[in-house]
Amino acid sequence: MLMRIGGVDAEPGNDSWIPVINPATGDEIDRVPEGTKDDVERAVAAADAAFFVWKKKTQRERGMILFRAAGIVREQHKDLARLLTTEQGKPLRESIDEIRGFANILEFYAGISGAQNGELVRLGATGDALVTREPLGICGAIIPWNMPVLIMGWKVGPALLAGNTLVLKPASSTPLTTLRLTQILDTVGLSPGTLNIITGPGETVGEAIAEHPSIKKLSFTGNYATGQRIRERAAGSIKELTLELGGSDPMIVMPDADINKAVDGAIRGRFYNAGQTCTAVKRLFVHESIATEFSRKLKQNAEALRLGNGLDTGTDMGPLNSAIQRERIEILINKVQDAGQGTILTGGTRPEGAEYSRGFFFRPTVVSDVEKTSGLLTGEVFGPVLPVVPVPDLDTAITEANRTSYGLGASIWTNNLHTAKRAFDEIHAGIIWVNRHLTVPPEIPFGGMNESGLGRENGLHALESYSRTKTLLLGW
Known part of the structure; x- marks a missing residue:
């Protein structure tokens, strides 16, 4: 299976491939490109070209695209779940739950589209102020292999609804369902290049995403040591970070x-x-x-x-x-x-x-x-x-x-x-x-303290983290 750049399947910049293994059998089930720094550059260029087109859509229009994608995911949930189980290993019913969870996330963000309408601040005789929110620009995401579909939803949903474009790296052992879901999103109205998937090792593709100066926000989910390395690599440019680095619950x-x-x-x-x-x-x-x-x-x-x-x-x-x-x-x-x-x-x-x-x-x-x-x-x-x-x-x-x-x-x-x-x-x-454990609905903010990371996924909190305020001051 190939990468996705600019809304289409993309050939790799080299001839190196990564095998995807079925954890239950040890068999190779597919291969994906071993992406390079040049591939990240291609993806960033595609995301940059798509940004102004995607940004001009209203939040309600972007929400409807997410909603249509969720409907197709629900229609295809059995096939998607089988693919997820084959590459990740979890029981089929858990994969079905995860695929449905991805659809839930897209539907949640579609349901709150239009929530960021801005506000008028009355300043009295001196005038008024209009405070709006705008997208950050090109964002990056790095997702793990344990819950690849759900965590993809946590990052894609708020990032795209807010009007950003995205360069995403899946884990090398579980890239297939992510690529299939991206194909679905591309068929329902994403501007070509809005969502780009680069497969490959963290030490090349992941670090290139973290270091890239055009990427304005990076959301990473993984272990603490890798999160520390990502933070160091990202420090060379001004970008916002969300880091979910695990726990010992x-x-x-x-x-x-x-x-x-x-x-x-x-x-x-x-x-x-x-x-x-x-x-x-x-x-x-x-x-x-x-x-x-x-x-x-x-x-x-x-x-x-x-x-x-x-x-x-x-x-x-x-x-x-x-x-x-x-x-x-x-x-x-x-x-x-x-x-x-x-x-x-x-x-x-x-x-x-x-x-x-x-x-x-x-x-x-x-x-x-x-x-x-x-x-x-x-x-x-x-x-x-x-x-x-x-x-x-x-x-x-x-x-x-x-x-x-x-x-x-x-x-x-x-x-x-x-x-x-x-x-x-x-x-x-x-x-x-x-009297419960584990469940994380898309409506609630999710994140930790201390070495569990920075920032929050999910809910309005995540949507706000993918945008920034911009103020217009009016004098009378």
Whole structure:
């Protein structure tokens, strides 16, 4: 599959290609160009040529284009979901949810088109002021492999509605659905060059986007180390940044919570997408009075998850996205066991069987007796491993929840309003769930604190971040 520049499929500037691998089988399913800095220049030129045409459309006209695209995505959601599962690995029902989520995002922004109408400020006898908002210009986006479609929507929706053009780099392991969605957008009225997709490595394509002086805003989702590098590269020019850099989300369960509901929430919150989600439950703190029962049920439910190819009916959890991702998890588990920093209640190994031999599978894993110095609690574990830590009270739970350099999300499971309020007030995170975890509707701002990044995705907050105010002063 080729890149998209100027509204058409584009040949690469060289003859190098990147294989796209099915994580469940290890088979190559397609190839995409290994883009270069010159390809980024071509995309920026196309975005620049398209900007004034796209900017002149009213926000309502741009919203209708997004709405039409959402309708086609809904019509084709099954085929798009199969493509997403084949390149990413997640179960088909999760891919369907993600494709529908992309349509939801486009529909949300279409629904608020016209929200930025400007304002008249009466200044009295000296005159009046008209404050309007205008697009920034050419924007850049770099999206990850774990939720490539949803996160594409988070960036494309507000950027295009605000009147910007966009140069976007998908992850090299999951570019195909992004390219297919861009083809759909190009068929419903985007000015050619409004949305350009350049495939290729982060160290070439990603850094070229970050450094380019014509790109006025860059939105990046990925890990902290790469985010730091992107920030350094972007510092050579004046551009706005949105950085979503992951998290180590805590889940706190108090004794008055519905235990069965909380166990189900922990299973879904940790093992959805094989644990490869920024807002996944990564550290589970359970009140010691219910910890034994909770751990027993958690172990049973984890062992009941059906591991397999995401395209197979009945699969609960697919493979990890790559061999590298699985190797990272295995190294961490081995360190925990070698250092005696935790007890594996279930999982901890690759599954046995011929059907798992070629894919990047790893069993759902639950770990107890975890020491505070363990990497399971001190970093972001991007895989199906859940550490369970008993705590004596809410004070301790909140202290442990905040024992991280991240601050993306957190959840509290309780039927006590005061307890929920304390968690909201005292946990350092950008979003706090009560008796739920993981869901992020397009209407609400999403982003973190500390090393979880800068800025917010979603909602009116994201739309405003893709525009700037401009004021006309009128004298009488």
